[in-house]
Amino acid sequence: GQQLNQSPQSMFIQEGEDVSMNCTSSSIFNTWLWYKQDPGEGPVLLIALYKAGELTSNGRLTAQFGITRKDSFLNISASIPSDVGIYFCAGQPQQGGSEKLVFGKGTKLTVNP
Amino acid sequence: ETGVTQSPTHLIKTRGQQVTLRCSSQSGHNTVSWYQQALGQGPQFIFQYYREEENGRGNFPPRFSGLQFPNYSSELNVNALELDDSALYLCASSPDRGLTDTQYFGPGTRLTVL
Numbered sequence: 001g002q003q004l005n006q007s008p009q010s011m012f013i014q015e016g017e018d019v020s021m022n023c024t025s026s027s028i029f030n031t032w033l034w035y036k037q038d039p040g041e042g043p044v045l046l047i048a049l050y051k052a053g054e055l056t057s058n059g060r061l062t063a064q065f066g067i068t069r070k071d072s073f074l075n076i077s078a079s080i081p082s083d084v085g086i087y088f089c090a091g092q093p094q095q096g097g098s099e100k101l102v103f104g105k106g107t108k109l110t111v112n113p
Numbered sequence: 114e115t116g117v118t119q120s121p122t123h124l125i126k127t128r129g130q131q132v133t134l135r136c137s138s139q140s141g142h143n144t145v146s147w148y149q150q151a152l153g154q155g156p157q158f159i160f161q162y163y164r165e166e167e168n169g170r171g172n173f174p175p176r177f178s179g180l181q182f183p184n185y186s187s188e189l190n191v192n193a194l195e196l197d198d199s200a201l202y203l204c205a206s207s208p209d210r211g212l213t214d215t216q217y218f219g220p221g222t223r224l225t226v227l
Contacts (some may be wrong), residue, residue, distance in 0.1 A: 006155075031213060042115070042218025043156065088155050092213055099155050100146070100171055101213055103155030 006089050006104030013079055014112050021087060021107040022073040029091030032065050032072040033101065037086045046087075047074070079111050115139070117219035125225045131192045134222045138185040138206030144168070144214065145187045147179060150201040162187060163210040168216050191224075199226045 005024045014021060023032070031050055035043035047058050049065035049072060056063055062075045072089055089104040116139040120173050126132050138145050144163045148156035158171035162181035177190040185206070191198055207216040 004155075033213060041220050042117070042205070044218070045214060046204075046215070048214035090155075090213075100158035100161065100169055101156075103148075103157070105153070105155050 004089055004091060004102060004104035006107055008107055009076040009105070010029075010110070012110045012112065015079060015081060017079055018082075019076040019079055019109060020073060022071060023089035023091070023104050024071045025091060025102075026070070027091075028069040029093060029102075030069075031092040032063070033090040033092075034061075034063050034072070035088045035090060036073045037088060037106070039085075043088055053064060078108075079109075081111050083113050084109055084111050115217035115219065117204065117217050119202075119204055119219040119222050120149060121222060122220070123223045123225075125227065126194050127227050128194055128196060130194050131190065132194060132224060134191075134202050134204075134224070136153040136187045136189070136204035136206075136219055138187065138204075139208075140185060142185060142206035142208050142217075144207045144210045145209075146205045147189045148203040148205065149173070149198075150203055150221070151197075152200070158201055159189070161210065168210055172196075194226045196226050199224060209219055 034046045037043045047063040054065040060077045086106040088106045090101040115184045118137045120135045146161040147159040150156040159173050160170040165181045178190045181187040201221040203221045205216045205218045
């Protein structure tokens with residue numbers, strides 16, 4: 001099935017460092033979403049983006065909807081141990097009658113105290 | 114705590130068998146979507162139900178089917194199980210179709226096919 005290109009695949013950082021991850025697609029997306037998934041849990045929405053160029057923050061998290069509508073990035077500032085988990089980008093295609101989301105493969109974040 | 118529950122938590126089946134997974138949506142949520150998440154992958158959209166009718170389907174064969182009930186519960190049925198069906202199955206409910214930013218995921222059912 002269709003998936004977004006998400007990078008990096010994994011990151012190992014020290015507590016207090018900033019983190020950046022991104023997603024790209026060959027198709028245009030109408031909406032970009034960023035989720036975090038902890039072990040044994042379903043994904044939890046962090047940030048939703050609706051307009052090209054939009055920059056949105058949620059605490060230490062900042063995400064942007066790319067101008068071309070084909071990419072998005074997520075930044076985490078001053079990382080803490082509870083930031084550990086898998087981060088997924090997801091896009092809602094512009095075309096199509098269903099409301100399906102297309103997910104990236106995830107970025108696994110490890111934070112060393 | 115999203116208010117979305119799934120059962121069972123884990124399940125082991127053998128190839129060729131049939132399985133039914135269950136989801137209980139948040140009260141008042143008339144839309145439920147099902148996703149398959151293989152190990153090390155992102156979730157893949159299976160289908161969505163809105164007011165008990167299928168409202169869009171991903172690239173999955175007909176042996177994947179679903180039901181949605183008036184009491185905010187739903188089912189995912191998979192017939193003729195294959196080894197590649199081993200995955201975490203997630204349901205997500207939302208108050209209305211199209212509202213992906215108010216879509217809440219359950220914890221998933223881990224299906225293992227031997």
